[in-house]
Amino acid sequence: MGDPVNPDVAAVRRSAAADKATPPTATAASQSDRADLRPENIQDAVIRLAGNSQDGIQTAGAFLARLAGRSDQDVMTYMTIPSTISGGPSIFQVRIGSGEVLSAGDEADFLVAFYQHSYQDHLDFLKEGGVLLYDSDNVEPNLDDKRFVYVGVPITGLTVEALGGTAKDKGKNIFVLGLISKIFSLDVEKLKKLISEKFAGKDESIVNTALMAFQAGYAYPVGKVLTHQYQFEHIPKTGGRAQITMDGNQALAYGLIAGGVRYGAGYPITPWSSIMEVLRREFPKYGGIFVQAEDELGAVSLSLGFSYAGYLAVTGSAGPGISLKSEAIGWASMAEMPLIICNIQRGGPSTGLPTNVEQSDLHQAIFGSHGD
Template sequence: MSTATASAPASSAPSSTLRNAVIRLAGNSQDGIQSIGGFLARLAGRTQHDVMTYMTIPSTISGGPSIFQLHLGSGHVLTAGDEADVLVAFYQHSYDSHIGSLREGGICLYESAEVTEFKNERGIHHIGIPFTAATIEAIGGSARDRGKNMFVLGLLCAVYQLDRDKLAGIVERQFGKKDESVLRNAMLAFDAGYAYPVGDIGTFIFEEGEHKDEHRLSTDGNTLMSMGLIAAGVRYGSAYPITPWSSIMETLRSELPKYGGIYVQAEDELAAVAMTIGAAYAGHLAVTGSAGPGLSLKMEALSYASMAEIPLIVINVQRGGPSTGLPTSVEQSDLLQAIYGSHGDCPRIVLAPQDVEDCFYIALEAGRLAREYSCPVIILSDQALSSRIEAFTEPDLDKCWVEPGLDLSDRGADFKPYPLDKITRHAPPGTKIAGKYPHVSGLEHDEYGHPSGSPKMHTAMTAKRRNKLIDLSKSLPLPEIYGDQEGDVLLIGWGSTYGPIKESVERLRAEGHKVGAAHIRHLHPMPAGLDRLWAKFKKVVVVEMNDYGVYGHGQLAMLLRAAYAEPKIQSVCKTDGLAYRIREIVTGVEKVMAAN
């Protein structure tokens, strides 16, 4: 459908050139502010700019206050931004709660029919705009609540002189499959916002992006994790829905049949992991997933998978806990659960992606390691990565695509699935075996998988399951140190803290401190020789989103202190359900440096 193009509003103020801008949209979850942010974020990937988003949504079905923050930049964007340059406030409570997030001299665009009390401080520019009334005028009365977000999208497109045609194309692809009137009304509201005069603040133009020779995409972590699983050769699995994991399951349910696979929604978490183990034993690379509460329910079966040495992928998109906790907030409190959650000595591999782009590559690595080491591999993503949108270079599928296949070749008379001197290699059911037929069970077993109560055999098999992870740790590369290679403090992080930690290093170095940072993707086993990283630093600070605990250290810090008996390893932790801001990390590190 073709749409008319509105003219941008004239302004007497000059245009300003920007390298970065942070926009915060504050309203209710029903207002479609996530759609505004999503459209703008996808545009970034099509205009060679960088982007990172952040949102909060209520966990109640009835909805409630919500925000979507968008950091657009011409250079590398590492965080969603500590302070906003522009606040769009839909209601009085939106204004009251978020006006403090604006930088000094920032701009507040507010719904003039809702916001009436102002805080005229810090040089903030207040501009009242009738979002709802202007949308009604453009569309008509009944569609205003669904259209005012598109009005605001057009408004921001004009203020920041974004590529209107590309943005309109994104909107058209989003609504094009719906009734023709839906797209028409959306574009009428968009054009009304695009043409609305915003006063004397002028317009802003971003510098040319640094990625003009790259083919870039922009999407969220859960979507890219799903694509990575498919590229890794996953074709089977099962799961049960839970926030914030569910969108991976829904993507796999719709996409895997296109590649000859199947994904099943089970009746509960235990059934889901049991089905996945069955598919993995049948010779397929299979995946199940959940959030922390669901992973707890899967732990008994994961203990079976460790004993039977079944290769499979398990994804935990972490959220605030314990119990039901904070379903729509971020936390990194499932690390110890992932490593030690099952009963008995139950070794498995644990990985964590550092950003949205890495969600794709961590899925590829999980598939490779599951096959190579014949054991469960747990990926610890988190709520921030699951919903965050970033722009990145499109993966080269020709280089990373894994075409799955079953090895049903004949096994000779000497075939043993559990040889003490080699890593386990199962024969899928239906394989012709000339010798003693193997068993698979949760009981301790001999080299053929037959149950064994021998103390000597249990000791040997326990060592076999342990030692393959020790061998893996020796093959893993040490993380690179970003920033100073020696000095006052080395920051250590994992998961979605990657960007904030990296930017905090720059802030601390600008203040005169000698600071470096290293990010750990392989959490269990960790690369051997990590102590070489911090040998030249006075202190090591582990930044993570979990509690200090009874012993005063976060979960990764506690593991590192236990492994290396290094007292200079300290913690900066928080549990407010929000992603780290730069000033939180900087303040925490400065306190550690000031302490004796």
């Protein structure tokens, strides 16, 4: 009878045999290439999230942008929003820098692909040597293309596992946020606070679910799939002024308030809705009111009613919504009624680009009505 076998030794032997039988893939770091736990200092990074709008791509990107603003870093973002009610392919690109950031970046250093179409449509925007982080449950990249570093993570499956299947695949965006936080050594406590603030006022279970998804992403062993982790260099600001992070829609909304506008009406439509949300929240603080109307024509008519009573008012919409307002806009133009109209443009009339790009929005801005 031979010597008794130590179960731990046996497990190591089985593991070693399995390693020999399974060659390393392009997505995994080899034993000799194990990740250095000391983060590499960087000053600038362009991160592009590519998926569908209903996955919360914009929400995850906005968290990164707001975190940069609270961390004495410069940030600039770029996003696309599909002009369909049910959502569709969408991206959010955020550029974070320790120094001055003057653009959202042409090429991405880090691309997150949620779906096969996300990978196919945006791989050309990833710079050579950049990192492709993809959902291995939904994406099959061409690993023979050696220009990039491939990191496959079963994002959908791990999100469902972390949340107990109650939210299906909802929460993937927050899982990815946690993953990015680990890779770039971001301030976890600040991000958790941002998540709590975002969902404040909702049921506590929603906040807890989001934090669970974030923690699951942050806890993922990235050292097994990526040989480097990063951290942004801290360069103290010399001006000593507080930094505010906002997008163009928020800047427009607060600009209206600063300009003395206190009344308005609107109807929700992407990407005008975020302006409407700010005005609905802020106008009452200054003695004003913003009304959500029953439709686009009702919204512009209510705004004209405010103006007719002597109060400069605002309304707004996008693409097809502006077309639906055209009857009342035409009357206002002929009657020379003062009115501020925010046209948060999309590609053309109807939903998207049914035919060719045209100049309908420009014609309306010049002549105040439709083309009849």
